[in-house]
Amino acid sequence: MRGFGGDYWDPATGLCAMTGEPHVKAAEFMKSLVPFNPPDYLGLMWDIQSGYMERGETALSAYWSVRTVRLTNPEEAKLPSLGKAGFSGGPTADGKPQPTYTGSLSFAINAKVSDQEKEAAWAFIKWGTSEKIMRRLADEGWGISQFRKSILSDPALQEKYPYYKVLLDTQANARRRIFHPFYADVEENFGVELSKYMAGETAAAQEALNNACTAVNSRLSMFPVEQRLRWINDAPVTVLQK
Numbered sequence: 406m407r408g409f410g411g412d413y414w415d416p417a418t419g420l421c422a423m424t425g426e427p428h429v430k431a432a433e434f435m436k437s438l439v440p441f442n443p444p445d446y447l448g449l450m451w452d453i454q455s456g457y458m459e460r461g462e463t464a465l466s467a468y469w470s471v472r473t474v475r476l477t478n479p480e481e482a483k484l485p486s487l488g489k490a491g492f493s494g495g496p497t498a499d500g501k502p503q504p505t506y507t508g509s510l511s512f513a514i515n516a517k518v519s520d521q522e523k524e525a526a527w528a529f530i531k532w533g534t535s536e537k538i539m540r541r542l543a544d545e546g547w548g549i550s551q552f553r554k555s556i557l558s559d560p561a562l563q564e565k566y567p568y569y570k571v572l573l574d575t576q577a578n579a580r581r582r583i584f585h586p587f588y589a590d591v592e593e594n595f596g597v598e599l600s601k602y603m604a605g606e607t608a609a610a611q612e613a614l615n616n617a618c619t620a621v622n623s624r625l626s627m628f629p630v631e632q633r634l635r636w637i638n639d640a641p642v643t644v645l646q647k
Contacts, residue, residue, distance in 0.1 A: 406423065406427065406428055406431045407495070407503055407504075407505075407506055408431065408495055408496055408497045408498055408503060409427035409428070409430045409431045409434075409497075409498045410427045410497075410498065410501070410503055411423060411425060411427030411428045411431060413583075413585070413591070413637075414585075414637040416637070416638075418630060418633065418634075419625070419630060419632075419633025419634045419636060419637050420621075420622045420625055420626070420633065421591065421617075421618040421621040421622050421625065422618070423591075423595070423614055423617070423618055424611070424614045424615055424618050427498075428610075428614050429610045429611050429614065430498065432599060432602060432610035432613065432614060433610050434498075435599070435603070436602065436603055436610070439603060443457055443462070443463065446603075447600055447603060447604055451472075454466065455468065455472055455475065458476070458482075458490075459475055459476060459481060459482040459483065459484070460482075460483050460484075461483065461484045461485045467495070470548040470568060470572055471547070471548070473492065473546075473548065473566075473568045474545075474546030474547075474548070474566065476490045477490075477546065477565075477566060477567075478546075491567075492567055492568040492570075492571045493571060494571055494574065494575040502578060503578075504578050504579060504580040505575040505576070505578060505579045505580070506579075506580055506581075506582045507576070507579050507580070507581055507582060512526075512529075512530045512533065512534070514526045514527060514530075534552075536553065536555075536556075539551060539552075539553050539556055540553075540556055543556045543557070543559075543562055543566075543569070544562065544565075546566055548566065548568060548569055548572050551569075551572065554573065554576075557569050557570075557572055557573040558570075558573055583636070583637060585636050585637065586636060587621065587624060587625055587636075590620070590621050590624060591617075591621055594616075594617040594618075594620040594621055595614075595617040597617070598613040598614070598616045598617040598620075599613055599617070601613060
């Protein structure tokens with residue numbers, strides 16, 4: 406969906422907006438890949454899906470960075486040519502650049518706790534995101550938690566974990582995926598409706614997307630527009646430059 410230029414939410418209403426042309430094209434392209442999928446493609450969970458790639462039984466797979474380290478570990482990946490797996494950012498339609506969505510996991514301090522607890526939490530955050538700890542995690546392949554450009558651009562680490570360069574490059578045009586309170590509804594309804602479309606139970610992509618979006622909006626519509634817009638208009642954060 407992102408590769409075709411689509412997005413989750415309508416910026417004017419805060420409602421689900423995944424029924425447009427980019428979304429239809431993405432769903433249709435997804436279905437065109439069915440003949441190239443493993444026979445159990447409708448029931449693949451994360452571990453099973455990535456296992457096909459790690460055993461060298463499929464040519465291409467989408468990976469979260471936290472999972473990519475398995476492809477460089479001979480104890481987990483049994484690729485015919487171990488270490489030769491190539492990495493790149495997600496493809497886009499017609500080669501047009503699209504912002505990369507990052508699934509950001511963050512530290513936060515509860516405003517209602519005591520001053521002592523706030524100070525302790527802040528001390529932990531500074532320790533957990535320090536150069537020493539971030540480099541230790543990076544050396545173990547934890548690209549998902551890595552935000553320091555100086556570490557991702559380290560030539561020795563890029564040689565050890567080639568996908569670090571991809572992570573660094575894609576952050577130049579990145580957007581933070583909002584943790585929307587109704588994202589679970591999106592995941593469930595689109596998972597069901599798109600699976601029906603992939604299995605041939607729903608004839609058209611547009612119908613599947615309309616069904617899913619209607620189900621999501623049936624719950625969202627009970628909230629005022631101002632509330633829905635607060636959920637999707639996430640203020641940008643200051644990004645560390647080193």
